[in-house]
Amino acid sequence: MTKEEELFSGGVAVITGAGAGIGMGLARRCGAIGMTVVVTDIDAARAEAVAADIRAAGGKAEAIRVDVSRPEALDVLARQVFDRHGAVRLLVNNAGIETLGYTWEIPAARWEATLNVNIHGIVHGVRAFVPHMLRAGQEAWIANLSSIGAFGQMPTQTAYIMSKHAIQSFSECLYLEMQVAGAPIHVSAVVPGMVKTSIFDPEAGQGEKGMGEPESAARHRATMAHMMAAHGMDLDEACRRFLARIAAGEFWVDxxxxxxxxxxxxxxxxxxxxxxxxxxxxxxQLLGLG
Structure with a gap:
């Protein structure tokens, strides 16, 4: 039995943005090791498809539509999950969107959506769930999705990069807050490098009316998608590594x-x-500057 099976099997995992990408991979891994997985996503159909796959493989999962950009939606989710299951052993604040383009060309609505999902979605995920975790009085784990981008700069990926810098620092401070509070809650910053996901697919840059990326972003998005497909790590392998290191109580999970x-x-x-x-x-080279 692996460490993650020993600690997590039989417990409840809540994963945001689990309808695709790393959230989906982590949901599948949690289901495979015996967790009851609450698969949340803004796209209800995608969330249900992932939950159905987990159930078809013999696991336990339910799908809930959640818009993490709305703090009140996360409050409702936390109450709903704790009322139904009693405790949450693992919370993965994963939901995030990539936005490309020059800062001044990105529509205001796209800027707001990116920051609300990537930053506020994680902050309010923690704010909504931690009081319930503390009342439950059980050992628990929180994993926040940072990024390799949290430690560098990338022009025309400014919106995403700055959001991940914020989440890295948030997670570092949260880790210390748990120590100060004497809380039995472990905090990890998940730092994906290049993992094969759909985050750079063309449709991900379109969004709803008034929320799409500028046309100038298309080339960079295509270049990144090609690079990820050619050189990225297999999603399931990456998520296996992530969950093992979260279970080990590591802060740095890459x-x-x-x-x-x-x-x-x-x-x-x-x-x-x-x-x-x-x-x-x-x-x-990524920007086509020779």
């Missing part, structure tokens, strides 16, 4: 440690040397 180390080293050098931000060769 998919590709060498990639993380390179990013952290570069960030440390940037801060220590206090140089101006610069376009490195990889960034120039």
């Amino acid at each position: 998919s590709q440690p060498e990639m993380t180390r390179q990013s952290l080293d570069a960030r440390a050098a940037f801060l220590t040397e206090q140089t101006a931000p610069a376009l490195n060769e990889t960034t120039r």
Whole structure:
């Protein structure tokens, strides 16, 4: 029996944005090790499809439509889950969207959606669930989706990058708050490197009317999608690694440690040397600058 099976089997996992991507992969892994999985997503059909796959494989899962950009929706979700199941052993604040384009070309509605989902969705996920976790008095785990992008810069991915910088610092402070409060809640920052998901698919950049990316983003999105398909880690393998390290109580939970180390080293050098931000060769290639 693995460590995650020992700790998590029989418990309840709540995963936001679990209708696709890393959320979906983590939901499947949680179901496979014997957890009851609450699959949430803004797209009810996608959430139900993932829950149905878990049930078809012999697991336990239910789907709930949740818009994490609305704090009150997360309050309702927390009450609903704790009333139904009594306790939550694992909360994964995963929901997030990628937004590309020059800062001044991204519509205001797209900016608001990106920040509300990527930052406020995680903050209010914690705010809504932690009081219930503390009242339950049981050991629990919270994993917040950060990113390798939390340690660098990428022009035209500014909205996403800044949101992940925010979530990394939020998770670091939350980890310390649990220590100060003496709470039996472990906190992890999940730092995916390059994992094969649908986050750069063309339709993900379209959004609803007035919420799409500028036309200039299409080329960068296509380049990133190609790179991810060619070089990304298999989704299920990445999620297996993530869950094992969350169960181990690690704060730093990444998919590709060498990639993380390179990013952290570069960030440390940037801060220590206090140089101006610069376009490195990889960034120039991604942006088609030669």
